[in-house]
Amino acid sequence: MSELARRAGVPVGTVKYYLREGLLPAGTPTSATQAQYGEEHVERLALIRVLVGTGSLSVAAARAALQVIDGPAPSIHEVIGTAHQAIGPQVTAEPEALERARELVDGQGWRVACDSPALAQLGAALEACDRAGLPGMEHLVESYVAVAEQLGAIDVAAVPTTSPADAVRFVVAGTVLLEPLLLALRRLAQQDASFRRFEGPAVTPGSRPRP
Amino acid sequence: MSELARRAGVPVGTVKYYLREGLLPAGTPTSATQAQYGEEHVERLALIRVLVGTGSLSVAAARAALQVIDGPAPSIHEVIGTAHQAIGPQVTAEPEALERARELVDGQGWRVACDSPALAQLGAALEACDRAGLPGMEHLVESYVAVAEQLGAIDVAAVPTTSPADAVRFVVAGTVLLEPLLLALRRLAQQDASFRRFEGPAVTPGSRPRP
DNA sequence: CAATATTGGACAGTGCCGGTACCCAATGTC
């Protein structure tokens, strides 16, 4: 076990913790004080660390996500739904907000499961924007919907067709790990866009990108 | 204070907590045991709640974000940078990952501050995708960059020009609150796209959206 | 073969973080 921990770069105590929490399957025990761990355990450990680290999943959510990866793959569409159930922050939106989300989605012609947690998340997000008093939301949301449609198409097109297991792994890990990637890119693009709009033509000393 | 708490729908103890933490400015005291709170305090409280609730900012990050809103607005471009500093999860990426992020951004021709936390976030996210063994990342990232560019343009174009204070508020709140909105939309779009790709033509009983 | 080190496992403890409960003197209300 110490070798596993060393190879994965994770403290031994943490490995024990993951074993206890059911994130990491136990190794094959060779005796009462020894167990065999393979390369798959190292990879699993790496996956756990990125899910709870970069993906900022809770340990419970990571367990659920890993169960989806381990489980059978009925169909990719099913897996996406299950993954969203497992991963999503369990947001509870009021019925009216949920209704608003449904209308938006239906108006867009999207075919979406009624019980998807993403609907509640959308409703809560819309509600939050209202409460914050953000102006011009209608147009903004419209633009975002168009962008999201591209994202969905990109993601689904990128699902590998080599094997069902690969596909499931890609869907679960990709859904989680591309989120921070997307948010980071958005922020960087915001900086660039604001530079072009506000600083580009007349370069003001002191407000250009810092060295 | 109890009236303020009631109007904002927040427990009194929590209001005290926000006062203590410097998120909510103190009311004008009318005596030793009484203070006057105005509509602005109710709005502020609502803003705090969406930032820490839906926006899932820590109290410390929310304080920093609110300080940006309260502070002077040198220029929108500056505000975006400062807001990213305040909001961002303080990710520490290794120099090599950071270098990789820089190359990606430079290759895209984006003008970005060298010390932006978003660069570290991007580096960490790329690193995480590698560690998870996601295939076909190059093409995927390329597509995401193109989408992010649209997002940045949308966000910056939506900044209101009515007053600097409005603009700052929009930038800070929008950066935070549109993130959950975007992620929810992405998930919904994924569901729709996967439905179209995998379930659309030949409808399989039992795998269509649940009632 | 005996002395020592290491292992896996169980369990309690730690540090942080949002938030809550309690207490108090000063004040408002009846």
Added chain:
DNA sequence: GACATTGGGTACCGGCACTGTCCAATATTG
């Protein structure tokens, strides 16, 4: 004047992701 309420301070709570400690069984070594 009796009594409730207020703001403010402090202590405390529960959840979470670990981490430290202990222990008996086993591996390693002289």
